[in-house]
Amino acid sequence: MSSILVVDDEPHLVRTLAINLRARDYTVETAGDGRTALQSFHDAPPDLVVLDLGLPDLDGVEVLRRVRQVSDVPVIVLSARTDSVDKVEALDLGADDYVTKPFAMDELLARVRVALRRRAADGGSSVAAVRTPHFTLDFAERRAVAAGAEVRLTPTEWSLLEVLARRPGHLVSQRELLREVWGPGYGRESNYLRVYANQLRRKLEPDPAVPRYLVTEPGQGYRLVVSAD
Amino acid sequence: MSSILVVDDEPHLVRTLAINLRARDYTVETAGDGRTALQSFHDAPPDLVVLDLGLPDLDGVEVLRRVRQVSDVPVIVLSARTDSVDKVEALDLGADDYVTKPFAMDELLARVRVALRRRAADGGSSVAAVRTPHFTLDFAERRAVAAGAEVRLTPTEWSLLEVLARRPGHLVSQRELLREVWGPGYGRESNYLRVYANQLRRKLEPDPAVPRYLVTEPGQGYRLVVSAD
DNA sequence: CCGCGCCGTCAAGATCGCGTCAAGGGTCGT
């Protein structure tokens, strides 16, 4: 299920939120102030943030800004302030929703579902690691393990995988792959992709002749299939 | 810029909304009731819908449901009802946001920006997806599912469908199809269209012998029928 | 009733795109 970070300085509200969210099978982390929130966010990036604007140390707006510098996670802002100026500011800073206190719990839960539903539709943005039944990729450590054995991947191979893994299961066009890996100015050199897709398959696929994870969409691009079906 | 469909039965509110949105360079269509809204939606699919729940003919919820059957466009629901039960229902039906009347115009505009910003981040194309009771087309992902099973379409097949899906339900002339898919310089090769229409029907239609979705207009062109009724 | 035009259908040949391999050159560390 999804993980949610709840940030609010009222312990009672945090508790109530956590209980309700956990009852829906979400994994919940909590924070009572801005610093702890950012700390927790960096330690274990959640799938969604519920963020109160009135925090004792940092301004909630500042927390939102910092989060947005490094991530696109959905953020639902809570606030006692009903002035539309505050709402507009938070929304334009990158908040996905703005709920004024007091609020009905079931409405907030519905808005949580909306935000997560959308993320699921996008296919989840960036990932630090990819795990399939046959191989594992750790991008931070640049480590790949296939069939139990460590595999060495070249920089270009990592780069290509990284672009593909950014949107697991999604089609990425040849042009986009070439531009992202080799730089702008590239876009027609599909033979590069052929060579590297080939090498990656040899290193990662259980049967390189029958690609199961690194799939070709003829005439379009490639896709990294993660879901085990 | 983006196009927005505004649906509300209060002419004054519609006017105000339209003026404010147009001032921000959005293209605005309006509708005063559910039927007109669905009509307009099918004729020219917008990038976003602002939908009032209290409509004279159809229930706004019903409009939302029908829209969701064929599209993933962002929908912002407006309503005078503040009960959280109504909000939860609309949000779970696929609404992206729920704003209670009366509202501050700048807040609504901010929420419009949020919804469109997200669409842009996804890499929103002109046509995201086409859904019928029998098959689903996802153009961004190049994925087609018919009768529950995934179907493989060739690049030319996708290209042809894309042109047809740009104006769902509308007749597209043979000349236009040929020029859009095969390039300028083409326009008389109607046999190409016959071959590909045939292939698409075999892959997508429930009964290829009796085309229901990919309809021929003899001597004119083709049309992609999406609406079930 | 017959001929014409248009569409659906099929199949064969041409073409395109991908997987595959290997050679050559550049770069980096030793």
Add this chain to the structure above:
DNA sequence: ACGACCCTTGACGCGATCTTGACGGCGCGG
């Protein structure tokens, strides 16, 4: 300076896809 590693590039075979032509059915008008 040498070797190991990596990136680039070209060539080749094969399967999928596109193109092309032919045939039959249907509807419409003469």
